[in-house]
Amino acid sequence: MLAPKRMSRLLIAASRDRMAPVVAELYRHHLFHIEEFVEAGAEGYEGFKIGTPLSGASEASVDLVKIRAIENATSIHGDDIDSAKTSTRTELRSRIERELPVLEQEVEDLTIRRSKLDARLKENEQKIAEIAPFLTLPVDLDLYRGYSGFVVFAGYVAHEVALSVPCEMLYSPGKDKSFIVIVAPVGQRSEVERALQEAAFQSVPVPEENGSPQVRIDYYAAEISTMKTEIAEIHQKLETVRTKHSGFLVASEEFLRAEVEQTEAPLRFATTKQTFVAEGWVPTESVDAVTDALVKATGGKIYVTVLPIDFEHDNVPVEYNNPSFAKPTQVLIDVFSRPRYSEIDPTLMVSIVFPIFFGLILGDVGYGLILLAMAFGLRRFFKGEEGRQLLDVLRNASISSIIFGLLYSEFLGFPIPGLKPIMFSRHLMAEAAEEGGAVAGHGPMIPELMVLSIWIGILHITLGRILGIINHARQDHGDHRTKAVMANFGWLAVMWGILIAIWSIAVIPLMPNLTGLPSVVSLVNVGGVIGAVLVIVGVLFIARDSMLEVVELPSIISHVLSYARIVAVGLSSVAIAMVVNFIAIGMFIEPQLENFTIFSIFIILAGLVIFLMGHALNVALGILGGGLHSIRLHYVEFFTKFYKGGGVKYIPFGMKRRFTED
């Protein structure tokens, strides 16, 4: 919690003939994050060389490429298929040998035929497009060419052309441009050209066809439709391959990928003629298990040791270490950046605060229930891990939205009958609040809500700064460390100084009232003096760390005020919901119910459609508004106080097997 998993740097050395069992064992454990060996300038590794792949690497790669090609052609994705560990290694190996060549041939033939048909289809469509302009003219296509004494002009013109020279002209007026064909003696060519140029002539090539244009077009259209049926047949066949073999294909892909990764692992090791050395990272808690397993696999002929970590140079891979309810939130942190090893991991805090912000913004029982249903309903379409995690985040957020909906007493923008808003009312119309039995005559309690959100901002930012102090105390050294810690303290002092000064001048609901303190000079009382001192001390601390930071001082106010978006965005969603309800029910449905006629049914239906569409839109906006603004408050206002990120992701050597057994 609050810190990534502890890692240990492991060094493994053994003779080269033990490489295969060691690699297999590491792969099986799926714990060892390989630190890649780079030949140039590796300290202490003089004379070592990058290893060579184990036997069978190229065969496995070739088969893997084939399988991926088939999967591509039949659009099979492992992520879309439910995991089922059906096949054992030996079974798969023999099946790959036996079935893969046949399957590959079949799919290849189909795809080649398909692309040929596609090309011919395009050709035919092109031909139809070429003939189409001549369709309106009652002349066979072979009559347009093959003259030695005449020239033929065919093309589009902007307006009709009047020619003084003797010629044959066919003209078919169109909407924007008209089609024209002129046959003139060769000697008159230049006059005709000039006349045509005036009419903005665009030449169209005469197609190399015989017979009537309509007949030719019909012929090509018939060709196209037969090709289309053939292509559909091929798709059908590929679909059969897909349904029949998808299980086998994903299983063999996984199996072969495991093979390839294992056989190519030595490329990341340092080797000599007789030995190899692998360095990498293992979670500290698993060091013993991995070591024991390696010793066992090699019959004790191996050297495994834990190296000390050098925080200056080592890039320790980072694996989250969070309780299970906070795990989905990791995806939000990864979007920003993975924490560094020595840094506080904010996932746990975000996993608690993010849903609260979301609920404060979209506090509505109805919308919460819709989102909850979505979070469970969309599970069928998202089979990858990240999608699932996002849905879990949505689930937590929607539960919080329901809870805050009860507190605000809101259901699709209506007040919940008989339930007073326990928290401040957000109902925009005083009458609406009265109906729900809320505070009589009270509309939205904007000042209170606003102050509440500002309080949230103050506390959130204070937490961020405290975390910043901890991070700097942990990561930095010497003089810089003191300065950085003091600067963070300075930011806190300035913020609270401003607050105390404001409290000593003005009375604000829900905030301490310091105006009663003994006065010093006219308006300024003791509180004001304390505030001013805090601000000055704070600015000095900040300036001592970095002068440039002083220009950032206004950001204290803008960041705190930025939390007002919790109210603002929330109110806008309430307003949209109320407007939708008013239009749909107040303007369409209710008046019709009062004096009902047959015609009313349609108006009531229209009202229902408006109701559904409006609320669907508001749900979409709610996810965007609630989600994006909550996460932004974290990224911009919270993280900038303490979080840097940029840690290396922990990618253990091995894989989570979904379709094959170990």
Added chain:
Amino acid sequence: MAAELVAAVDVGMTVEQIKASQMGMKALGAGIAVGLTGIGTGIAEMGIGSAAVGAVAENKDMFGLALLFTVIPETIVIFGLVVGLLLLFL
């Protein structure tokens, strides 16, 4: 009150009319505050946003930072909203 009465006599309006028109002015002010700051935010985010999309297209790891930069001007419109809400409800 006295000032309102004087004003009412001056322009020939009742006190209720003046109050109503003051509410209208407040609403107009709130609308202008939100609208103009919204335009300001939009203009500011335009350049950052297009650059951010470019950066993310080059390197997906930039997403977090790019989003952060893009939403920085959003504070402007939030100020507008705060002013608007204060005008209307305080």
